[in-house]
Amino acid sequence: MKPYEIKLDFVKLAKNFAGRWVALNPDTYEVVSSGASAQEVLDKAAQVGISEPLIADVVRDYGAYVPCVAP
């Protein structure tokens, strides 16, 4: 069984980028671009040579969301 951990500080990410999209290097979690939309950060990431970035819609906090779907 392999250990796995997302080594990204979501709290710090929210502090710096809440309300924006970010593209991260998928191996290092370094922020390579930020912007107002997913497409914008994807385009910016491609410009710096990251062809398959990890993108995230950064929110101020997660407690306001209840991702529960009933049938």
Place this chain on the structure above:
Amino acid sequence: MRSAVDFHSRYTRVKDRPSDAFPEQTELWSPIVQIILRHDKKHFGAFGLLDTGSNWTIIGSKYADPLGMDWRRAPSMTFAGIGNAKNVGYAMDVKLVLVPCNYAWDARVIVSEAADPFPMILLGHLGFFDHFDATFQTRLQHFHVHRK
């Protein structure tokens, strides 16, 4: 040949906002994994929440649009749950990759604008838990995903 799926992970710490109901709650710990979404020739990574409360794997339109998905013309369905008793979702076929073990699979997912307020992909029973076994130890902030 597909990679074996067998990994364990800590829950990931995310920020929460204290409320009158939970005044001490400044953070949450959630079972989150890194995935890759692929559709036609477009692909990118995203975070997915292991959501055992969701019958389907749900992708917000904000993730589907940059993948070039023509989801508005896909077969539709309605579902309740995310703040509305009648949300509309559209069935789309995508390839997903579970990054921790580099395992790829084809999944029919629901694309919905109703999921856009939520920041991550919701990995539900159809599309995720029908491919993997998962156990959760929330008390220990730990989960395990495997497939035999």
